[in-house]
Amino acid sequence: MQQAVTAPAHVQTAIDLLRARFGERLSTSSGVRDHHAKDESWHVPHRPDAVVFPTSTEEVAEIVRICAAHRTPVVAYGTGTSLEGAVIPEHGGVVIDLMHMDQVLQVNADDLDVTVQARVTRKQLNDFIRDRGLFFPIDPGADASLGGMAATRASGTNAVRYGTMRENVLALTVVLADGRVIRTSRRARKSAAGYDLTRLFVGSEGTLGIITEVTLRLYGIPEAMAAAVCSFDSLEGAVNAVIQTIQLGVPVARIELLDDVQMDAVNRFSKLDYPVQNTLFVEFHGTEAGVKEQAELVESIAGENGGGSFRWASRPEERTALWTARHDVTYANKALRPGCEIWATDVCVPISRLAECIVETKADLAQSFLIAPLVGHVGDGNFHLGFVIDRNNPSEVAEAERLNDRLVMRAIAMDGTCTGEHGIGLGKMKFLTAEHGEAVSVMRDIKRALDPHGILNPGKIFTL
């Protein structure tokens, strides 16, 4: 049932035109608007005025042209799994839900690349290509859309070996703020032909254009893969084992830290029985001999740093269970206090500063009343705290904010970043200038040049 709309007149005009064009594929119902008002973050939801469901790049361009003509905000929506409010339509307007743009368009197995529509999810892609012996490694916890992952410059547990979306997007199809459609690059592995628009749109969080198609690098499924879990006497020992592994250049596929608080939450949620200690989850990819060589080296480094022996997940289903437990930490943390939200921090520092950054952060936490498991892609210098908060309790929100402020400024002082992979969204806007200084003025210059009326995901990354 359609609800009364209370949009501003110019937005209502855009909605009327969209309804005339898209009919039942435009919705202003309360339920649909509520669904598109939020993501998986702690940020307060805000409803769009309407939601439209296009099926093609050309339809997205039509929608944007109508919205541009009537100065109506446009926010692209994939799976709604942002951890930083990236898809919350803070200024109302029209949400473009790409749910019908979920086709794998072209697999070029010989070139190790694929082109997908933006709403194909990472698991859907991997299911599609697995029988060709291929995989796509980037794995944020959620089964996010590949367009959303590109827009957020996402990464995940495999980034230490395979890089982030920055390194793995070959080209994009993008609808610009005036409805122009561009392809940012061709499929060659490298090019020196003009400005790197691919990388400019990767991480732009829907503020410069709407990504409708993504061309990605693929990898052959390794001949051998082995994963293991290793418990440590101390947090410093676990972190130092990671640092030494990276500095030695061991090509680990994954090396993840979970602190004792996080391991307890994981055990409860995923019904596992790991020791409640600071723990590394590791994985090795390569030839049989290469994996054996890497594993022996890392196990020996771990042992020198107070790690126990490796508990191997040898069979594929054991490996899957291990990484599913790792990927489910957000849900595991939510389960610690039913009805609460997770405020996920996301700093990333040069690896030489990682132990210091984590130790100082844990000292802060020890003085606080908040629960906050720690988990991280420590091979990249990136880790998360998951503050478990009641969003409606001002003292909890204030305490999370205080701790996060301290953590971010600590990371920036160490030449790190406020966000390794979640994006600026709503929650990190206040840190952008502390991190980038005068460079923010260049970002604003680019935003104004490409979206002069500020209709694309307004209120994200920075205010104009």
Place this chain on the structure above:
Amino acid sequence: MQQAVTAPAHVQTAIDLLRARFGERLSTSSGVRDHHAKDESWHVPHRPDAVVFPTSTEEVAEIVRICAAHRTPVVAYGTGTSLEGAVIPEHGGVVIDLMHMDQVLQVNADDLDVTVQARVTRKQLNDFIRDRGLFFPIDPGADASLGGMAATRASGTNAVRYGTMRENVLALTVVLADGRVIRTSRRARKSAAGYDLTRLFVGSEGTLGIITEVTLRLYGIPEAMAAAVCSFDSLEGAVNAVIQTIQLGVPVARIELLDDVQMDAVNRFSKLDYPVQNTLFVEFHGTEAGVKEQAELVESIAGENGGGSFRWASRPEERTALWTARHDVTYANKALRPGCEIWATDVCVPISRLAECIVETKADLAQSFLIAPLVGHVGDGNFHLGFVIDRNNPSEVAEAERLNDRLVMRAIAMDGTCTGEHGIGLGKMKFLTAEHGEAVSVMRDIKRALDPHGILNPGKIFTL
């Protein structure tokens, strides 16, 4: 001795102000201007009105502010080794020669990164860090400056394993068109904080800003390295061996093709005795066991494609001689016809199309009167013809242009690029729209936003 200057009045005003500020570090002498009129390409030289030699980022900013106030073109100059006219001051004005900005500023061995001033060359950097067990892999043939390599999005023989400047620049210090100075990123390995300005300036060829400092990723010198040369019965066999190696995911460090014409030139110039056949130069990096495993696999792939047995360069000095010969191809080709210039083509295609692209190109060459050795970073799908031409002979220039036009349009039709690593510069401007279509309008929007008066390296990449 200072020569009379015939610059336009506004440019002369800028020069007078620069002379007042920089004294002897500004030159308008014929010799200095001639030296900065050209690069290593076939493009016709054009003299700047003056050359200035700053010592710091702040001095570069002062120069740019003066030039901006008087609408005077500014071109940054590193080693002058561009192969596409990137540093030729087509519109005159002021060349900023960064020769005094040649300091390695900070080696962070634990983080595997380094920050250098823009005029540090790749060999200088590698000499500086070698005794710490570190190296920087990107190696265009020339001993180019790292600032110039970043501005060109350069790569070279190691890109197949280590990526290009796109993947290996962590951060830049850039002087903008109005004299603002920005740092594009911090040192964390990954970040999702705002627009990727690092990648925007990498490959912008001095048209968006002047790079004065570069932070680069470093790598540990591998435990084992081995290089070999392998001659093939046919060109197709050599190319197919490369394609199969890449598709199998073998992490070769280098895999370079030289055709028989190129091998003959290399033998003559570098006094070597390789068979005059289509040949692959390969190199493997890793552990002792890993290198052995890779080498056996690739030797077997080569054998299945008509390759002979590997001729190993085992000792370090043999390996250096092998790669020096490879890197000297431009000079070897020039030596084929003393007094001539090299017109280097630079297409890059998806690897599944590489054999087809090379075979069609060789068929074109067989019908032509020009000499053009073929050499390439075939693991990336990138190869070069080196037309050996007399720049003053219009029929030779016209024939090179005809063949290059055909080659570029062939590569673009295969979803490839007109330039894998040399940049657009002067010579590829006419192909930019064929390659990128409407996306070029976005590049222009960005150029206008960041350099509204068009003073930065005008006449390169595109006309406004």
